[in-house]
Amino acid sequence: MPILSLLCCLRNTHNDHDDSSNGATTISAKTAAKKASAKPEPYSEQHARELFKTYEDPDSPGEIGPEGFEKLCTDMEISLEGALPLVLAWQMHATEMAKFKESEWMQGTGELRASNLHTLALALHDLEDLLLLDKPPVQPSGSVPKKKGATTSGAAEPYNRNKYYEYAADKNKAFRLLYNFCFALAKPPTSRNIDMDTASAFWSVLVAPKYPIMKDILEFINEKGSYKGVTKDLWSMMLDFCKTMQPDLSNYSTDEAWPSMLDDFVAWKKPAGAAQEGNVNVEDDN
Known part of the structure; x- marks a missing residue:
């Protein structure tokens, strides 16, 4: 069963919303995605909370449910068929499949210093490259020798990569952390x-x-x-x-x-x- 099918099963057990509510959420999500993609912004706790509200379940305040989770992945251009939704859940400290509590979201985005879709997607793709595709790790900005005459502008990290560099130091350990997290995520509470x-x-x-x-x-x-x-x-x-x-x-x-x-x-x-x-x-x- 592909990951997409698991998410669909969860979504189909969720309460249906009226068409006008779904339409409003979709338009809002697309608008947020375009804005974030066009002009990445520095981290802001307020922006992170506003982004959460974009995908929040109107019937369950304080929670992003399966429908919002699917829209979030779609707006970040993350395939529901691959592992990135699981990496997202891992970084957000999710305790349920395809769901985020507001406290989990704020903790995860705060640790990454990512409050827009563009930055969040970049962080997830970096982890995919490192842990799943075994690509060489991204080097810290200050570790690359500057060419003579080069300026220092643009050297700042696009998000907080502290955890990323810890993972890069021991990729096998980091992958097992992700792997073990997924068992806990998938296991029913009872x-x-x-x-x-x-x-x-x-x-x-x-x-x-x-x-x-x-x-x-x-x-x-x-x-x-x-x-x-x-x-x-x-x-x-x-x-x-x-x-x-x-x-x-x-x-x-x-x-x-x-x-x-x-x-x-x-x-x-x-x-x-x-x-x-x-x-x-x-x-x-x-």
Whole structure:
């Protein structure tokens, strides 16, 4: 199930508003987007609060609901099919899928010093490049030697990149922070697990682009159709498995305590004879 489908499910369970209310919100959002894109402004707490009000649910004051969340992503030109909505939720300290409380929004935008759509989108794309696309990190403005005769104008950071530079110092740790956040975000308050459809949707946008073996695991899960829930332990070890395992599973060992679902995946992906031969070879080398 793609992330967009998850958001649509949430939106469809939300109370419908009358057409005039929806129309007004859409026009206001588009106007805010154009203004922000045309002329980025320095951070302002008042502007951050006004931006929140643009997407606020008229039936739930103090909250951006799924419809407002979708409009927000659309106005920032963030695809609902990818991982950026999850990165946005992470940076805003969201506690519910596709929802923001005003306090969460103000904390997140305050930390980033981003009170307009242009700046917020830039911060999210920077994190996508760093953690999901493995691009070289952005260098601090003061760390780049200036050419002779160059002026210092424009050297200021477009937003507060302090957290970004902390993430860049240890990208693996930062990605795991995002990854673990997503489990907490997806887990229903009354459950210890998340359902397999939700986990698969998150894995498809978070892990599969970085570790291609995840695509094979998702194919296996879809084909079997018998796995219904994901524990926190399975969620954590799935990332470890994808990070450490060779694409041909040549370094898989039955001595390692992988969750049974991953053992089942190996048996499905790798012929039993080949797996046994690999273990024998390792023992012979010793």
